[in-house]
Amino acid sequence: MGLIKKRKKKDEPIKEEKSAVDEVFERRKRIKADFSFRKSQPLLFIAAIICALITIGCAYYFSPTSKVKSIRVTNNYYLEKDYIKNLSEITLDNRYYLVVDYLVEKKLEESELIKNATVRHKNQGVIEIEIEEETPFGYRYLEQGELLLTNGKSVPLASEYLDIIAKVPYIDGFETEEQLLHIAKAFQKVDRNIIESISEVSQYSMSYDENTIRLFMRDGNNFFASYYSLEMINSYNEIASDFIGNGQCIYSDESLKVAFTSTCPWDLVAEEKEYWLDELGNIVVNQYGDPVEKKYFTDDAGNFILDGNGQKILIPIGVEDDYEAYIASQTGKTE
Template sequence: MENGKIVSIEDRIPKLKLQRKKKANRRLIMLLLLFFLLIAFIIYFQSPLSQVRAIKIFGNRAYSVKEITEIADITDDTNLWKVKGKNIEGKLNELPEIRGADVRIQWPNTVSIEIKEYKRIAYISKGKEFLPVLENGEVLEKKKTANLPLNAPVLYSFSEGEPLKEMIENLEKLPPEVLNSISEIHYTPKKTDAYHISLFMNDGNEVSAIITTFAEKMSHYPSILSQLKPEQKGTIDLEVGSYFKAYEQSEGAEPSESEEDRKEE
C-alpha cells in the first residue's frame, strides 16, 4: 500500500502479466494446432490419399500374387486404416503350404506381405499324376500335377500307411544336398523286410536301403561317393553296413566294401 492506495500485484510485478499472456498464447496455438491436425486427418481419411496404392508380396512360390491379394481381400480401393494385419496373417496361415505370414503397413499407402512357405520335399506317384509332399508331412491332394517333378524325389508304389509316414519323416532329416541328389524312391518290400526301398540317384547310381535306417545311413552318401571313381556306377547297399557293387560286376564276384562299411566293422 502506497499513500493509502492498494497496488495490485500485476502493477508491482509487470513480468507476471507477460508470463500469463505467453501461457495464454501457447494454449491458443496448441488448440489451433490440434484443430488443424484433426481437419487434416479427416481430409486424409476421406480422400484417395488414404487408399492402398501398392501391395508388395515377398517369398511366395506356391501361391501367386493374385491369389494372396484375393485371400487378404486388399484392393486399390481399400482404405489403409481398414487393413487389419493380424486378420490377414490368420487367413494366410490357414493355407497348407504357408508356414508363416507377416503383414506390415508402410506409410503413406503401401501394404507389405512377407510369406514363408513349407518346402516340397517329395512327390507321390498316383497313376499319371504326382502329389506334392510338404516338409511337415502333409500330402497336397488338391495340388496334384501331371508333369514329372524335377525339384524333388518322386515316391513310387507307396500307399497310405506306416511305410509312407516313416519315409516322409526320414526325408525331412536328410541334408539338402543329399535330398536334391535323389531322383526316384521305389517302395520294394521283401518277405524278410517290409520296409525295403530302392533309390535311383541323379548321378546314375542306385541305392538299396531300409526306411527305418534310411536318414541315418543316407546322410553319409557324399562320403561314400567320394571313395568311388567318378566314372564308376553301380548299386550302393545300405541295408546292413554299406558296400558298392558296380553294374558291370559279375553275379558271382564278391562285392567291394566301401570305407564306410569298414569303419562300422
C-alpha cells in the same frame, strides 16, 4: 409484491421498476446461462477436433498416399510370390492402415503348404509377408495327382503346384497310411538340396529288409536305405564324387552309421536254395517255423568237399560241429 407504479408529475408516463426479488432471479438466470456455456466449451472443442479429424481422414483416405505402395513376399521357395499375394487378397488398391495383419495371416495359413505367416507394416507404405512353408518330398499319382509333405499329409496336385514337382522326386508305392507316415518322417531329416537330386523313390524288398527304400538319383546312381537310415543320404554328394560313371549302388548301414558301395541287387547271381522234405514231400521246418535249408560240407577255403563219386556231401539234419567221422565215412578216408 410486483411492480410499483409511481407518478412524479402530472401527465408524466408511469415507469415500471423491478423489485429486488426479480433482480435476484434474473441474476441467477444469467449465472446459469454463463455456467452452461462454460460447461459446453470442452464438448464444443472436442466436437471441433472430431470434425477436423474426420475431414483430414476423408481427405487422406481418398488421396493416393493412403494406398499400399508395395507388397513384399519373403522366405518363400516352393510357392510363387504372385500366388502368395493372391492368397493374401492384398492389392495396391488397399488402404495401408486398413490392412489388418492378423486377419491376413490367418487367411494365408489356410493354405496346406503354408505352416506360418507373418504380416508386417513397413515404412513407405510397404506390406511385408514372411512365410514358413511346409516341405514337400515327392509327388505321386493314384486316383489323382498328389503332393506329399513331410508332415505326413498329401495335397491334391493343383495347377498352382505344378512347378514344385520339378523339385521333388516321383514316389512309387507307399500306398498305405502307415507307409506314407514312415516315409514322410524319414524325409524330415533329408536336406532340401538332396531331395531335389532324387528322381524317383520306390520300395525294393531285400532279403534282410522287405521295406528297403530305393532312391534313384538324377545322376543315374542308386541309394538303398531303411526308414531309419535315410538321413545318411545327406552325404551322397561326398560319396558320389569318387564315382566314375553312373549306375553305382550305395547302401546305408543303420547300425554302423556309414554308407558303402556294393554290387547292385539285380546283378547278384541268384542262389537257388534247397530245403529238406519229409516223407510227404512237405518242406521241413525248425522249431521257429523257418524252412530247413540243405547245407553241404566245405573245407577251410570254402570249397565243397566231394565224396568218392565226386558229389557234394550233404550235412544231415542235426549234424553241426562234430562231423569228421561222417565225412570220413562218405569219402572212404580215415586219419
